Structures are given as C-alpha cells and as structure tokens.
Amino acid sequence: MAGATLKDVAREANVSIASASRAINGLDNVAEAVKVRVLEAAARLRYVPHGGARSLVTSRTNTIGVLLPDIYGEFFAEIIRGVDVAARARGLHLLVSGSHGNPDEAVRAMRAMGGRVDGLLVMSPFVESHDLAAILPLSLPVVTIASRIGSGQGSISVDNFGGGVTAVKHLLEQGCKRLAHISGPSHNFEAEERKRGFLSAVRQPSPVVFEGDFTEESGYRGAKAFLASGPLPDGIFVANDMMAVGCLLALSEAGVKVPQDVALVGFDDIPIARFTSPPLTTLRVGIFDLGRRGLELLVAALDEGGMQEHEGLVVTPELVLRDSSRHKTG
Missing domain, CATH: 3.40.50.2300 (Response regulator)
Structure with missing residues (x-):
C-alpha cells in the first residue's frame, strides 16, 4: 500500500495543499489552528515528508x-x-x-x-x-x-605548542634527562607546533627528533632508530597516540621496559590509549x-x-x- 501524500493530508485537514505544505515545513505564515489540524492529520495518516521536496520549500538540505x-x-x-x-x-x-x-x-x-x-x-x-x-x-x-x-x-x-611543552615538563619532572621526539610529518601544521613546543621546553643541546607520519609503523621505526643510534633516550614524547603504540611495540621487542627504562608520552588520547601495555600517558584533546x-x-x-x-x-x-x-x- 502506498504511503499517504501531501494531497491526502490536505484533504484530511480540509486545507489547501499549499497550507498543508507550509504547516508541515514549520513556516511562520500559517495560522496556529491550521498548523495543529495539519499535523494531527499527518500523524493519523502516518505521512512522511519527502526530504527533497522539503528542501525546496525551506532552502535547506538538512x-x-x-x-x-x-x-x-x-x-x-x-x-x-x-x-x-x-x-x-x-x-x-x-x-x-x-x-x-x-x-x-x-x-x-x-x-x-x-x-x-x-x-x-x-x-x-x-x-x-x-x-x-x-x-x-x-x-x-x-x-x-x-x-x-x-x-x-x-x-x-x-594548543599544540602548549601540549608539547606540557609533555616535556612532565618528562623532566619524572627525572628524565635524555629526551627525544617522534614528530608528525613536516607538512602538517599541528605536528610542527607540537615539535616546536618540545624543542622550546627541552633542556638538552641537540635533542633527537625522528620524523614520522602519524602511523603506528612510523612510531615503530622511530623507536628502532633511537635503539640503533647511541644512548637510548629515557623519555620520549610522541606526537600522536598511534605512533606511540608502534613505539611501545618496538621497545618491548628490544627488551626495553616502559616506564622503568624509558618514559613515554603520546598525544590525542584515542580510545585504545587506555588499553596498551602499559597504559599510555597522553595529552587529551577531547576528540x-x-x-x-x-x-x-x-x-x-x-x-x-x-x-x-x-x-x-x-x-x-x-x-x-x-x-x-x-x-x-x-
């Protein structure tokens, strides 16, 4: 059985089709009593307005x-x-x-x-x-x-810059002395701001920075690079949680304990951050x-x-x- 049409509603409410349309679409130029009558008729007939037709009247696509x-x-x-x-x-x-x-x-x-x-x-x-x-x-x-x-x-x-500063201050408060950063891609403004915050707050000369691309794989590669290049950092700020997950895996595979050997801080607080091993300290932005x-x-x-x-x-x-x-x- 076909659904009720606007014409059916107008007939049921004893009004013109134009008046029924104005009432259905909530326009102001219709008397309150007419509006009530039309809406009651529409409810009785289980009328469902057509989205495309409504958009023509209201100039909205919703x-x-x-x-x-x-x-x-x-x-x-x-x-x-x-x-x-x-x-x-x-x-x-x-x-x-x-x-x-x-x-x-x-x-x-x-x-x-x-x-x-x-x-x-x-x-x-x-x-x-x-x-x-x-x-x-x-x-x-x-x-x-x-x-x-x-x-x-x-x-x-x-405030990505401020977030980077907060991450570094926290790592320093935890007693970390050799800090490193896994950044996002250089063409990403947010990544650059997080890196700028890191560099402005770190207290050591020439801190190590590995450029990632916000993926788990690049975080894994970043940790591998740190493991292969001289003294291992004892604190790492990672520009997003996805890369931090990859970083955690690489450190675990190498037998490096987090946080005893290396403290780790991520950024974003994605849902999985609570369920990593160990659970990830991060900067929450309320995604x-x-x-x-x-x-x-x-x-x-x-x-x-x-x-x-x-x-x-x-x-x-x-x-x-x-x-x-x-x-x-x-």
Missing part, C-alpha cells in the same frame, strides 16, 4: 558536509562519531569526504559538496591549507577544526568533543542565518597520567 584529511584510524573515527551524534540529535545527515592530505583533493571535494549541503565542517591541518580559504563557498557557513585555514569564520583549534562542538557551532550559525566572525575556540590539551610515564623510582 545535510552537513564534513571534510577530513583522512577517514582511517581511531582519531578520525572519533571526530566523525562526535559530529554524527550531534547531527543525529538535530535530524541532520552527513556527507563525509577525505582529502588524503592533498589540497587539490580538498578543493574538488568542497566543490562537489556545493549545493548539496547547508554548511561545511573542514579539518585540514596541512601547511598549504591556508590557500583553501580563497575557494571556500561564501554562501555557506564554514567551521574549521584544528585547521590552518584562515577563513575568518568559526574555528576550533588545539569526540571536537567533532560535537564543531557541529554545534555550525548549527548555531545556520540558525542565526550566517556565521559571525570571531576569534575562535582554543582547546588546551590535558595531561592524562597513566603508567607509561611513571619513570620516578622510590
């Missing part, structure tokens, strides 16, 4: 575009989960794409979303990303998360909340009819102390 550097791994899964939970609570749909760290792919993805979304959530922390500001759709509210895009619109950023708050900021802009320029929200990483950095003895 869809949010989400552009991330990648969609692989726990970090991005948590970002998407935060966005999705907040979107579902508001009856919104998501259109998700990954740029794979390529600004040209980011441009193509944003252009493909044009006309299909009501607003954009963009995460593009790569150094070249400031160029993307020039092609952001002026007609769409845009919120950036942990990005290098100077769009002058809504933004949520992380889920980054996504959730980004979506909420974007919805507020949609409700207000446009994004108001502001300084943006800055998240301060929080040190989460677990066993991997408890280096002190006695």
